[in-house]
Ligand SMILES: Nc1ncnc2c1ncn2[C@@H]1O[C@H](COP(=O)(O)OP(=O)(O)O)[C@@H](O)[C@H]1O
C-alpha cells in the first residue's frame with residue numbers, strides 16, 4: 001500500500017531558486033528509504049513538502065489520504081499528528097525535562113495513557129535514565145534520541161528524520177541508526193535525509209539520491 005507519492009514535484013522559493021525539479025517517487029507502507037545528497041541539494045525542502053510546510057509550485061504530493069493540491073489548511077495539523085518529524089535542528093524545550101518534552105507532543109494530540117506511553121518510548125530509545133534531565137545536560141546523541149522519542153510517541157505511520165546523525169560522533173551515530181532500523185522493523189516507515197553516503201549503506205533500505213534538486 002502506497003503511503004507517500006511525489007508526482008513531478010517542483011518547488012521554487014519566492015524570489016529564490018528552484019530547489020526541487022520534477023521529483024517523482026513513492027514509498028510503501030513500512031518501507032525505509034535514505035535520501036542522500038550534498039548540502040543545499042534540496043533534502044530539507046523535500047521533507048517540508050511531506051508535512052506540508054511547503055507546497056509544490058508544480059506537481060502533487062500525496063501522503064496517505066491527503067493531497068497537496070486539495071488539502072484545507074485546517075486539515076494540516078491532522079496530517080502532522082500522524083507523521084513523526086525529527087527536524088534538522090532538534091528544538092527541545094529547554095525549561096522542560098526529557099519526559100515532559102516527549103509528553104507534550106502527546107498532550108497536544110490528547111491521547112490516553114500518556115505516562116505509560118512516554119515511559120515506553122523512553123525505554124525504546126534508551127533514555128529511561130535521562131527522563132528527568134534537562135535538555136542542556138544531554139549529549140548531542142541523546143538530544144537526537146529525545147527528538148526521535150518525541151516523534152514516535154503518537155505512533156506515526158511515517159517517520160521523517162532530517163540529518164539525525166549530523167554533528168554526532170561515529171559511535172553514537174551508529175547507535176541512532178540501529179535504533180531507527182529497529183523502529184522500522186517494528187513497522188514504521190522511515191524517510192531519512194543525510195549528506196553521508198555511509199548512512200544509506202548502513203540502513204540497508206532503499207536509496208534516493210538527490211543533486212541540485214533532482215533525483216538522480
Ligand atoms: N526559505 C528559503 N528561501 C529561499 N531559498 C531557500 C530556502 N530554504 C532553502 N533554500 C535553498 O534551497 C536549496 C535547497 O535547500 P535545502 O532543502 O535546505 O537543502 P539541504 O537540506 O539538502 O541542505 C538551497 O539552495 C537553499 O539555499
Ligand SMILES: [Mg+2]
Pocket residue numbers: 043044045088162
Ligand atoms: Mg537540510
